[in-house]
Amino acid sequence: MVLTLTGLSSAPDLSSGGVQPNPHQVTHIMGYSTWRFFFLSNDELLEILSETKDPQRVQPHLKKCFEGINTLEFSAEQEIVAMVSAEKEVVSFSGTIIPADAKGMVEKWLAQVEEQMVQSMKDTCVEAIQAYFSTAKNKWLLDWPGQIVICAECVHWTAEVAQAIEDSTLPDYLRKSNDQIDDMVKMVRGKLSSGARTTMGALIVIDVHARDVISKLISIGIKSTQDFNWICQLRYYWREGSVFVAMITTEIHIFIFTECRTLMGALRLNLGGAPEGPAGTGKTETTKDLAKAVAKQCVVFNCSDGLDYKAMGKFFKGLAQAGAWACFDEFNRIELEVLSVVAQQIHSIQMAITQKLERFMFEGTDILLNPTCSIFITMNPGYAGRQELPDNLKVLFRTVAMMVPDYAMIGEISLYSFGFIDARREIILSVVCILIKCWARKYMFIVDPSLAEKIVYTYKLCSEQLSSQHHYDYGMRAVKTVLTAARNLKLNYPDQLEAILVLRAIVDVNLPKFLAQDVPLFEGIYSDLFPGIQLPQPDRDELVEILKKCLSKRNLQATEWYMEKIIQVYEMILVRHGLMIVGEPMGGKTCGYQVTTLI
Incomplete structure (x- = not known):
């Protein structure tokens, strides 16, 4: 008997001693079973599909398929009973998944995981919203997963503010909001698990923004829930067992990035959003925050000039079927020839959404359409290597x-x-500076800035007084690094004076990158902003002893200067994702970072 195989784009590759599947063909065929496969690389997809006998070996790839799932919890009978986040939060599934019933089809039981994920979160949300009224607030915040806490909190905030507007009791509710925020800050200052601390930090940010919204509503004297200043806010309603997100589609306030006001209006018109601006202005983070606020998966993709239309087409197929959002970072780095084809691909998806189709033809393939999918692009105009969009x-x-x-x-x-x-x-004075003329002389009295303002002033003065170097950065990323270092210090030294912790974070993050001639100027800047604050010597005795032993094994001298540089490299590793060590040849750069791996 002779079997004829048709439809193969090429003959099997036997060069490695076995039949090698065409990864593009596998992606094309298997992607329609589970749309999340479209967001994986070919190697990852083949590795997942090869693990047909042991479901446990798929665990390392779950993070790529499901944004919030780190691992799955298996019972003794190899049944999937719960999902676990990276913060070790556990949500039990409403039902049970038996991978063995899929008979080796990984894509089949992964699709069941997606169904159980949605249903379980919905059921848990129902229980949390109902428990809000019968449980003390501080206990309720710690009893439920972080995503559920934030969602349920937003639902109750919307209902309570709407009731306060109708009853004309917004000032009373503002005082209640301030008290609740103070209580949460006290909880953060205490002992919490890593997951609970992350949840509380996010909730405080949301509640502070909500408090500012209430203050604004009071200042303008709102009297009706139909007032534009209320309906333009992001509101959550619990109706018919589901959470509905409502807002007017001409304006949006996403926490602290209030400049991005038209993204929801673009979605209403079935268009994509294109935040544009310099680096560090919050383009990508705003898109991601908006996606989380409306419970959409946002896949961030860093573009390069090596992308072709086939790779983009694969990505768009996954988005159209998933109903997910995509944020293409540095979109104008793609070659102009590819951008022209991408325009046709995006246009076909948007036209299908406008026509309210359930299925449509995309590059010769009939695929399902989830109309909630959307595409966002971010651009840095005027940078080298950037293309003008057609x-x-x-x-x-x-x-x-x-x-x-x-x-x-x-x-x-x-x-x-x-x-x-x-x-x-709280600023008591209505003006920051008061000019007083007395005996023909001017005196300027300035309100003492807050700790956050001192961080900003430090970078502003550094940019004006220090030398100009390529590796000096005074933007949002630098501020964020100082904030991260301050958080770590607060956890380790909760009773220390807060000004000392912030100053220590500023010095530890910035001092290593300044050249020798700029160090005295930097010391003068922070001593003026933090008058009377003396930094205590950090307790590094144990670290110093370990470094001396490591250097001795490498036949290197543990001089005071070299030890300080190694410690600076080590501290940078703790607060940054990556770092660059700059110096002359034979300056100890390689040995310095290699020693830190032994700590």
């Missing part, structure tokens, strides 16, 4: 100009969520 692509997106955000406000709210009490001060 006109047929520009019309598919609504451009949003992103300006430099308020660093001080971001710092205040972040420090507040870390448990810093002095992060935000």
